[in-house]
Amino acid sequence: MSNKTLKITIGSINVSIETNNQRYFDYLSWYFKGSPASIDTPTPVDIKINWVKKLKSKNLALRIGSNTYQDKNALEITRKIAKKEKVLFNAVLEKNKLILNINVKRKREDILRYRFAPEKINSLFFELTFPFLYYPAFWYAQYFLNQHLLHASAVECNGKGIIICGLEGIGKTSLGLGLLDDNAKFLSDNLVFYDENDIYSCYECVRLNKNTETVPWQNKFKKINRGKNLKDFYLPTENFNIKKTKPTIFLFPYFSKQYETKEIDAKWAANYAILLSHLPSELNNYSQFRNSYNLFDLNSNLPLNAQVTLEKLLAKTRNFMVGMPKQDGLEKNITRVKELISHV
Secondary structure, eight states, rough: OOOOOEEEEEEEEEEEEESSHHHHHHHHHHHTSBBOTTTSOOSEEEEEEEEEEEEEOOSSEEETTTTTTEEEEEEEEEETTTTTEEEEEEEEETTEEEEEEEEEOOOOHHHHHTTTTTHHHHHHHHHIIIIIIIHHHHHHHHHHHOOOEEEEEEEEEEEEEEEEEEETSSSSSHHHTTTTTTTTTESSSSOOOOOOOOOEEOOEEEEETTTTTOOOGGGEEHHHHHSSSSSEEEEEOOGGGSSSEEEEEEEEEEEEESEEEEEOOHHHHHHHHHHHHTHHHHHHHHHHHHOOOOHGGTOHHHHHHHHHHHHHTTTTEEEEEEEOOOGHHHHHHHHHHHHHTOOO
């Protein structure tokens, strides 16, 4: 097939994508339907993704590893993605533009393997989309805009930006969605960008376990399932969604025997937030790609910039550890958190 092009927005970054894989193009068109970029919008990140029979290395001038080459403003890296997909990345940095050519080795057995198991192809495409699209946009935002990543949910309640940091399973999504009353706005469910002053959404579909019982926030979201998926996918309605907020409160929930809160200082909160953020796979895996892109500029120190920037942001907010008794149930804990927010 001829290549098809799609333009999307990830955070503040407009990204152009071109691919020769019709199924992947259809997947991206579906997944990013809530974050399109105008066709005339300039794109500082251009990505071409092709499935090919054979990977052909350019063998740049300087070989710095068994699968890594470098030459001035160019990088070439071969990796296995999603455990088994062999991928060749060619990246070029031209002034303020990142150009990425990605070749995926096409395997004959994949045709049969995925034809009769659509849930597997959806899962594979989801895994590939982070290193293919999100990670280049993450690095560009960090390097050029000083906007960094946190693993967090974010909502705005009565004009207050509420950021909830924590690992998977602690209830970030449930707590964030539980705060969404008629005066609230939704920012992000899983990842957010931040600079010294604001929190920005990082576009992702909200993913929940199948057959989640009906809850009040569901009328503010649309289910957008496509074929067979392991989870249900949701997008917020347009008038309910915002792109950035000025944070008022950072919450760090944990399970405890009784409800308790403890205010913490900006430095401690920043350290804790960054450590928690880089344990889950999305940002843990991103660190490896970020370090590769950092070869473009050996004078940059993005981890230090992220730490300093977050400390400056948290110096302007109230930061709380919040112990929630699991046995009391979600609804009661949400009521307690709403009361805490109302007094800040």
